Amino acid sequence: MRVIYSPLHARHDGGVELHRGALVPSFESPARALYILDALQQGGFDVLPPRDMPESRLLDVHDADFVEFLRSAYRRWTAGGRDGSMLPSGFPARGLRRDHVPSGIHGALGYYTFDASTPVVAGTWEAALAAARCAMTAAALVAEGDSAAYALCRPPGHHAGRGFFGGYCYLNNAALAAQQLRDHGCARVAVLDVDYHHGNGTQEIFWERDDVLFVSLHATPESEYPYFLGYADERGAGRGEGHTLNLPLPLGTRWREYRAALDMALEAIGRYAPDALVVSLGVDTFEADPISGFKLTGPDYAQLGTCLAAARLPTVLVQEGGYAIAEIGANVARVLGAFP
Ligand code: SP5
Ligand code: ZN
Numbered sequence: 112m113r114v115i116y117s118p119l120h121a122r123h124d125g126g127v128e129l130h131r132g133a134l135v136p137s138f139e140s141p142a143r144a145l146y147i148l149d150a151l152q153q154g155g156f157d158v159l160p161p162r163d164m165p166e167s168r169l170l171d172v173h174d175a176d177f178v179e180f181l182r183s184a185y186r187r188w189t190a191g192g193r194d195g196s197m198l199p200s201g202f203p204a205r206g207l208r209r210d211h212v213p214s215g216i217h218g219a220l221g222y223y224t225f226d227a228s229t230p231v232v233a234g235t236w237e238a239a240l241a242a243a244r245c246a247m248t249a250a251a252l253v254a255e256g257d258s259a260a261y262a263l264c265r266p267p268g269h270h271a272g273r274g275f276f277g278g279y280c281y282l283n284n285a286a287l288a289a290q291q292l293r294d295h296g297c298a299r300v301a302v303l304d305v306d307y308h309h310g311n312g313t314q315e316i317f318w319e320r321d322d323v324l325f326v327s328l329h330a331t332p333e334s335e336y337p338y339f340l341g342y343a344d345e346r347g348a349g350r351g352e353g354h355t356l357n358l359p360l361p362l363g364t365r366w367r368e369y370r371a372a373l374d375m376a377l378e379a380i381g382r383y384a385p386d387a388l389v390v391s392l393g394v395d396t397f398e399a400d401p402i403s404g405f406k407l408t409g410p411d412y413a414q415l416g417t418c419l420a421a422a423r424l425p426t427v428l429v430q431e432g433g434y435a436i437a438e439i440g441a442n443v444a445r446v447l448g449a450f451p
Pocket of ligand 2: 307
């Protein structure tokens with residue numbers, strides 16, 4: 112399968128995040144993409160740059176005011192005399208207004224994000240746009256007949272919703288890939304999210320739609336990020352009722368239990384009978400991941416790839432999480448290597 116990669120991801124660098132009460136360098140670093148790129152090049156995969164997809168495509172899954180905020184946020188921050196990374200200092204939580212976007216940059220930042228671990232730096236917009244283009248390009252290749260394609264997206268995307276960012280994510284790459292498929296010949300698309308964390312942004316974007324099925328395997332939000340979404344009773348609404356399926360799993364989950372949940376997810380996708388599949392491929396389910404609590408091993412990722420390929424659907428794989436260690440490259444290569 113072909114791999115889509117842009118070196119512009121490296122412009123998103125130097126950010127800090129609030130982790131257990133302290134500011135630390137972001138776990139979501141350029142090294143991640145380089146580990147993956149290196150493993151895929153060693154594995155003999157063809158690596159292509161993204162196409163120049165028009166920015167207007169973003170508006171199919173994101174609000175215009177939100178996109179404009181991301182585009183201009185860092186300029187507004189430096190105009191106020193600041194440098195370094197942008198982090199919010201307040202959120203429109205319960206009891207506060209969320210019908211008015213403050214004109215000041217600090218209030219606007221708290222309005223558009225939902226955590227203090229997703230820094231905006233000088234190159235964030237360029238990197239996020241390049242990642243979105245990687246995802247849309249991989250989807251275009253599949254719409255044009257490739258049986259599968261992989262977008263090496265960085266920053267990741269599945270926590271970003273229609274009008275908000277967070278969880279190291281700014282633009283929702285997987286949702287953009289799904290929408291690209293919808294617009295180019297696929298009447299029904301399934302998104303299967305296997306990142307350790309619940310894909311709250313993707314769920315929100317497709318919540319009321321029946322043309323995109325969202326299925327997610329993830330660690331229980333009772334103790335794990337994003338904490339406030341991802342429970343089994345979330346099933347979609349309106350036309351989308353029954354088109355969201357969450358399979359939360361306990362800390363310490365190993366392949367045996369993971370595989371059982373994956374089978375349920377793939378059965379639901381089989382019943383939906385989509386024309387194409389988008390996989391939000393986080394490899395932060397790995398036993399040695401520094402911020403996660405599942406116990407998948409290297410060989411398990413080859414099994415994961417085998418299960419995904421067995422769905423025999425045109426498939427776009429989009430990189431999500433997986434942190435700070437060289438094994439993320441080998442683990443992604445194992446998943447992709449299982450595809451014919
Ligand atoms: C795309 C993606 O994987 N985003 C994840 C964002 C997680 N951000 C905050 C994580 C809080 C981690 N808590 C550490 C617990 C260590 N056991
Ligand atoms: Zn994750």
